Structure formats: structure tokens, C-alpha cells
Amino acid sequence: MIVDADYTAKPYAEWSVKDWPETYQNPSYKNIFAPGIAFAPPHAISKPRTSKNGTVISPAPPRTGMPSGITAKIVADNIIDSIKSGKESLNHKGSMGNMGAACIASAGYGMTSGSGVSITTYPIVPDYEKYPKTQGRQLGKTFGEIGLAGHWLKLALHYAFIYKAKMRPFWWLIPE
């Protein structure tokens, strides 16, 4: 769904982190929002390339669980504020250009032989103005690691998120 992004067609050299949406509000229907994987990205996030067969390779943003949860909360908070104040309120904002993401992919099961790939990236959409020397990313918050710790973390998150989804006591303490 079209949201508050800058969808102007422009070449890669002119892409900016500012093109990315912040409130996920549809510009025509102000009471409709599209957080998570529902919003239309303004463009790919990496430089488009072409394979030797001529296939265009244009990586889309990795819209995983964490940014989906964060953007959904931003939208929910704005809807709550708008209802409470009786007028449109969009003070909660968050672009994928100023938010990070963490993701763990299972790579093997077992208490001692399990494995998980832990990945963090900040920001999700590279910001070449802020971090020009490191491909648009803050290196201290961008890493990847594979090992047993990742497996245990994935297992813990599995139960934590199901707990949160069921809104059991203190569910709101568990982050997105």
C-alpha cells in the first residue's frame, strides 16, 4: 500500500534515506495505515545490478519481525492519540532509515549441537550521509555471527513472543 514515502522515480544516485516512510499513513485515505510488510517501499535499498543473463537484481528491504513490530506500535500509538485528542495526531514516527533490526535464523537443532545465525543491522536502510565510510551502516550495531548461542536465543525468543502474543502478565515488557 502507498504510504507517506517519496515514490518519485529517480536513479540510484539520487536515492535518499529520507525517501522512506515515517508514519505509514496512506496519503489519500488518512484513516488507513500500512505498517510491517504491508507498505510499498519507495525503491530497493542496494545498488541495482544485472546478472550476466540480464536479470535485474534489485534487493528489497528485509522487512522482518522486529521492524514490523516497531512500525505497528508507532501506528497504534498515533491512532490512540488521534482518538483521544479528537484530531489527527502523528507524533510517533519511525523510518527504516533510523531503526535497527535483529534477526536470528535457525541453522540446526539440539541442546548442545544447535546453531543459529544472529544478524543485526543499523540502520536497516543504509544512510550514506551519516555513515559514508561504512556503506551507510553503523558498524558497532551491524554484525553477523553463527553458533550455539544463536540457537538458544532463538529458542528463548520463540517462547517469549508466543507469551507476548497471548498477552500473558507483563507481556508488554517484552520488546518487539
Ligand SMILES: Cc1cc2nc3c(=O)[nH]c(=O)nc-3n(C[C@H](O)[C@H](O)[C@H](O)COP(=O)(O)OP(=O)(O)OC[C@H]3O[C@@H](n4cnc5c(N)ncnc54)[C@H](O)[C@@H]3O)c2cc1C
Ligand atoms: C517462513 C518465514 C520465516 C520468517 N522468519 C523470521 C525470523 O526468523 N525473524 C524475523 O524477524 N522475521 C521473520 N520472518 C518475517 C516476519 O514473519 C514478517 O516480517 C512479519 O510477520 C510481518 O508482520 P506483519 O504484521 O507486517 O504481517 P503478517 O505477519 O503477514 O500479518 C498480516 C496479517 O493480516 C492477515 N490478513 C491478510 N489479509 C487480510 C484481510 N483481508 N483481512 C483480515 N486480515 C488479513 C493475515 O492473515 C496476517 O495474519 C519470516 C517470514 C517467513 C514467511
